[in-house]
Amino acid sequence: MISVVAGQMNMGAVEFLSIALLSIGIYSFLASRTVVKALISVEIMINAGLVNLVAASSYYGNAEGADLTLFILVVAAAETVVAIALFVAVFRKKGSAGLDVMKLLRW
Amino acid sequence: MYLSVLLTYLIFLIPLVGFPFVIGIGYIKKNYSMYLGTALILISFIDAIYVFFTYTVKNVIVESSFNWLPSLQAPIPLGVYGDHLSMIMAIMVSFVGFLIILFSVGYMREDPNRHVFFGEMVLFTASMLGLVLSYSLLTLFIFWELVGLCSYLLIGFWYYKPNAASAAKKAFIVTRVGDVFFIAGIGAAILYSSGAALSVTGLTAIHATWQRTIVSLLLFGGAIGKSAQFPLHVWIPDAMEGPTTVSALIHAATMVTAGVYLVARTYTIFTPLSLSVVLYIGVFTIILSGLIGIVVNDIKRILAYSTISQIGYMFAALGLGLGATSIGLSIYQLEAHAFFKALLFLAAGSVLHSLLNVRDINKMGGLWRKMPVTITAMFIGALALSGFPYTAGFFSKDSIISASFSVSYLAWALLAVGGFLTALYSFRMFFRVALGKPRSYAAEHAHESGWIMLIPVIILAFFSLIFGIFQNGFYTFLGARTAEITSLDAVPVVLMLGAMGLAYYAYGRTSSIPEKVANGARDFYLLVKNKFFIDTFYTNVISERAVLGFSAVMDGFERRVLNGFIDLIGYFFANAGKAVRKIQTGLARQYATIVLIGLILALILLRMLMAVGVIP
Numbered sequence: 001m002i003s004v005v006a007g008q009m010n011m012g013a014v015e016f017l018s019i020a021l022l023s024i025g026i027y028s029f030l031a032s033r034t035v036v037k038a039l040i041s042v043e044i045m046i047n048a049g050l051v052n053l054v055a056a057s058s059y060y061g062n063a064e065g066a067d068l069t070l071f072i073l074v075v076a077a078a079e080t081v082v083a084i085a086l087f088v089a090v091f092r093k094k095g096s097a098g099l100d101v102m103k104l105l106r107w
Numbered sequence: 108m109y110l111s112v113l114l115t116y117l118i119f120l121i122p123l124v125g126f127p128f129v130i131g132i133g134y135i136k137k138n139y140s141m142y143l144g145t146a147l148i149l150i151s152f153i154d155a156i157y158v159f160f161t162y163t164v165k166n167v168i169v170e171s172s173f174n175w176l177p178s179l180q181a182p183i184p185l186g187v188y189g190d191h192l193s194m195i196m197a198i199m200v201s202f203v204g205f206l207i208i209l210f211s212v213g214y215m216r217e218d219p220n221r222h223v224f225f226g227e228m229v230l231f232t233a234s235m236l237g238l239v240l241s242y243s244l245l246t247l248f249i250f251w252e253l254v255g256l257c258s259y260l261l262i263g264f265w266y267y268k269p270n271a272a273s274a275a276k277k278a279f280i281v282t283r284v285g286d287v288f289f290i291a292g293i294g295a296a297i298l299y300s301s302g303a304a305l306s307v308t309g310l311t312a313i314h315a316t317w318q319r320t321i322v323s324l325l326l327f328g329g330a331i332g333k334s335a336q337f338p339l340h341v342w343i344p345d346a347m348e349g350p351t352t353v354s355a356l357i358h359a360a361t362m363v364t365a366g367v368y369l370v371a372r373t374y375t376i377f378t379p380l381s382l383s384v385v386l387y388i389g390v391f392t393i394i395l396s397g398l399i400g401i402v403v404n405d406i407k408r409i410l411a412y413s414t415i416s417q418i419g420y421m422f423a424a425l426g427l428g429l430g431a432t433s434i435g436l437s438i439y440q441l442e443a444h445a446f447f448k449a450l451l452f453l454a455a456g457s458v459l460h461s462l463l464n465v466r467d468i469n470k471m472g473g474l475w476r477k478m479p480v481t482i483t484a485m486f487i488g489a490l491a492l493s494g495f496p497y498t499a500g501f502f503s504k505d506s507i508i509s510a511s512f513s514v515s516y517l518a519w520a521l522l523a524v525g526g527f528l529t530a531l532y533s534f535r536m537f538f539r540v541a542l543g544k545p546r547s548y549a550a551e552h553a554h555e556s557g558w559i560m561l562i563p564v565i566i567l568a569f570f571s572l573i574f575g576i577f578q579n580g581f582y583t584f585l586g587a588r589t590a591e592i593t594s595l596d597a598v599p600v601v602l603m604l605g606a607m608g609l610a611y612y613a614y615g616r617t618s619s620i621p622e623k624v625a626n627g628a629r630d631f632y633l634l635v636k637n638k639f640f641i642d643t644f645y646t647n648v649i650s651e652r653a654v655l656g657f658s659a660v661m662d663g664f665e666r667r668v669l670n671g672f673i674d675l676i677g678y679f680f681a682n683a684g685k686a687v688r689k690i691q692t693g694l695a696r697q698y699a700t701i702v703l704i705g706l707i708l709a710l711i712l713l714r715m716l717m718a719v720g721v722i723p
Contacts, residue, residue: 026703030696038695103693 014055021048035087035097039080046076111162112171115187118155118197119240122147122233126226133222141212144225148208148232152201155194155236163194172242172306181297184306186242191585195438196239196368203360203445204232206563210453211352213560214460218350224264228356231257235361239368243306244293247372251289251333251365255282258362262349274345281342285332289369292325296376310376323381326373327388334366334418337392341642343415347407347466351456354407358414359449364441367421371434379428386426386514390521393419395639397528401535402625402636405466406455409536410448413492416529417444417504423522424507427514435587436507442581443499443574447491450567454485457556457564458540462549468539470547477553480561482541484568489537491571493530493603499574501600504529506578508599526599530606538615 025045032038050069057065091097125147133140162169172186189197208228215221234253241247256279263275296304296313299322303312313319330336335343343363347354357363370377370385377385393416400412417440424437458474458481459466475482491498494505504526512519545551555561581587613620625632637643690701716722 026699029699030703032696099695102695105691106693107688107691 009055009059011055011059014059015052018048018052018055021045021051033098033100035083035099038099039083043076043080046072109171111158111167111169111189112187114154114158115169115171115189115240118151118158118201119233119236121151121154122229123237126229126233129229130222130226133226137219137222140222140225141215144229145205145208145212147229148201148205151232151236152198152205155197155201158189159194159198163189163191170242170308175245181301182305183245184243185246187240188242188307189240192368192371192434192438193239195442195581195585196364197236199442199445200232200235200239200360200364203449203567204228204235204356206566207352207355207360207449207453208232210355210456210560210563211350213557214352214456215350220264224261224350227257227260227264228353231261231356231361235365238365241307244296244373245305247307247369248289248293251329251369252286254362254365255279255286255333258282258346258357261353261356262346264349264353268348270345271348274342274348278342278346281339282332285329285339285366288325288327288332289329292322292329295322295325304376307372310373313376316378319376320378320381323373323377324384327370327377327381327385330366330369330422331388332366333369334363334422335415336366336388336419336422337395338641340392340396340415341638341645344403344408344411344638347405347411351407351452351459354411355449355452355456358410358452359445363414363418364421364445367418367425367437367441370422370425371437374425374430374434377425377428382426382428384426385422386428386518389419389422389424389426390518390525391419392416393423393525394521394528397525397532398635399638400532401528402632404468406458406468406471406536406540407452407466409468409532410451410455413451413529413533414444414448416525417448417492419525420504420507420522423511423518427507427511427518429510429514431586432510432582433587435582435585436503436510438585439578439581440503440507443491443503443571446567446574447488447499447571450484450564450571451488451492453560453564453567454481454488457481457560458485458553460556460560461553462547465547465549468536471540471545471550472543473541473545474550474553475541477550478555480555481564484564485537485540487568487571489533491574492533493607494526494599495603495607496600497575499571502575502578505596505599509596523599523602527602527606530603531610534607534610535614538610542615543617 022045025041025043025048028044029038029041032041050072053065053072054069057063057069087097090102094101125143129140129144129147132143158169168191169187169189172184172188175183175185208225211225211228215224218224231254234250234257238247238250238254241250259275259279262278263272265271266275293305295318296310299315299318300309300312303309304322313322332339343358346357349357396412396415396419400409400416403409403412421437421440421444424440425433427433427436429436458471458478461478461481462471465471487498491500494500494503508519508522508526511522545553612618613624634640713722
């Protein structure tokens with residue numbers, strides 16, 4: 001059990017960190033051309049949210065937020081595994097796994 | 108539930124529930140259908156007789172009803188109502204129906220679809236029994252429609268004959284015109300009495316005279332269609348395309364009498380105005396159809412026109428407005444007519460069965476040597492139809508003519524002339540069929556029918572002869588007042604005898620008189636021969652011009668306007684989809700950009716709402 005003392009943290013700084021991470025993630029996703037980079041960007045965005053969650057958990061003295069974070073980390077990792085498996089399959093089929101290559105799902 | 112109510116229900120429920128079994132058992136062996144169908148109607152008849160003598164004779168009116176849909180505000184009663192009028196009708200319908208079905212056992216013996224035929228005959232009789240025993244106008248209407256359905260099915264029973272198929276359609280559509288009036292009348296009755304008038308006993312809940320006039324005239328409109336009165340009489344001559352036993356059932360027992368029964372049942376709401384409409388429609392129909400009956404050559408169509416004119420007498424009797432006496436006169440004529448018309452049709456059926464369906468009376472002749480029993484029966488029927496003294500028609504029809512004298516001289520004169528015409532056409536038919544030399548190969552080789560067909564004919568002939576002895580008891584039973592005999596009663600008899608003599612003079616022997624008369628009054632002859640152009644008017648003007656024109660307009664409206672509108676909606680959405688789907692590029696980063704824009708917009712909206720104060 002983590003002992004947390006309410007009111008000791010600077011929530012403003014944590015939120016700034018969270019927003020900064022999210023913005024970095026969004027920018028790098030929009031700028032990425034390869035799927036690996038896009039996946040890393042998505043992970044960054046997820047972690048931006050998780051930082052916020054852990055901080056709020058600590059700030060309000062409620063450990064459940066921290067618990068939830070662990071679950072989300074695991075689920076996000078599992079998603080990444082699935083995504084990588086799909087991309088490997090696409091790479092084998094098309095000889096490339098660029099983000100712009102995969103645009104079959106269009107009008 | 109009392110035994111009386113149960114027994115009254117069973118009168119029409121036994122054949123109604125039994126008719127699918129009549130058809131079904133025919134798939135095992137077709138003759139079983141004939142026996143089962145006959146047995147069902149016989150049981151129904153015995154039940155009706157039992158209820159009649161146990162309850163009705165002791166002035167017990169069987170009445171039972173329940174509310175069909177209690178959740179509705181206005182009660183909708185369903186149930187049975189067996190008073191003197193209904194029970195007399197029920198006995199007549201089941202008795203005559205039984206005799207006709209018995210005759211059919213011989214007549215339809217070789218038809219491959221006879222199991223279906225007998226099922227439909229049973230349903231027909233059951234519907235009519237349900238109609239006369241209905242407690243509410245609503246159930247009466249349901250059975251009324253069932254009767255119409257069965258008439259359609261049976262007239263078109265030989266559906267592979269184009270004439271029969273179109274005659275069935277004609278019967279259905281023409282009676283449907285009347286049904287529209289009937290259902291409008293039910294609606295008006297509900298409207299003017301806040302639902303109370305839906306039962307046959309609650310009709311007095313309509314108070315205002317003009318409301319009674321409207322409701323009664325609308326109901327009479329329904330009766331006109333079903334009972335084949337002018338102007339909706341055109342279906343019945345064509346309905347002769349069905350098997351002859353069906354014609355007998357339609358004309359004698361089940362269908363055309365339904366309209367008379369309806370008017371008699373709802374007699375309390377008929378105002379003097381609507382009664383005079385009933386009277387003059389009836390009288391006019393008698394003269395019209397009597398004239399046509401003289402020039403028609405098809406034996407069954409002669410009988411059909413005679414039915415129209417005899418039903419006219421029933422309506423004329425009702426229209427005299429003498430209260431219970433009118434009902435007594437009319438229903439007595441109805442019962443007498445049921446006997447002698449069933450007799451005439453069955454005799455004609457026996458003739459046609461022997462002559463292989465040659466229906467032209469000019470191709471018959473001399474049949475009294477070949478088929479003595481049938482022709483004797485037909486003679487009795489013709490006597491009773493024209494009202495020869497001391498036969499059924501004499502007591503029923505001449506009583507109506509006598510009673511009309513106190514109401515209207517015009518009606519009396521026309522009814523008496525109608526009697527003259529009746530005798531003329533019925534004896535024209537009889538003399539052409541029975542006397543002279545055979546005028547065709549089929550007539551030369553005619554033979555008497557089997558006993559199964561002759562027994563019903565003999566029973567009906569017996570009743571046609573002796574039915575007069577019931578007259579006084581009948582009137583007393585229905586609360587009618589017996590008219591006193593006056594010297595005027597001789598007039599119809601003299602006219603009738605004159606017509607008989609004229610018929611013999613012109614048709615009973617080789618004579619050129621009919622041709623001379625036809626040539627002398629050429630225009631009038633053609634007018635009558637063409638049935639006063641009523642059929643032509645309906646076909647050429649109403650059907651082809653009005654109805655087809657209207658349907659062409661509606662067709663154009665639907666194709667152009669409605670279809671165009673629907674197509675426009677489809678066109679709009681198809682093209683809107685074409686325009687909007689361009690944003691689906693398949694590029695993940697573009698989607699992400701759009702999501703981002705959406706996020707930013709959502710945040711801006713949130714700030715704005717907070718600034719306004721909707722969200723704290």
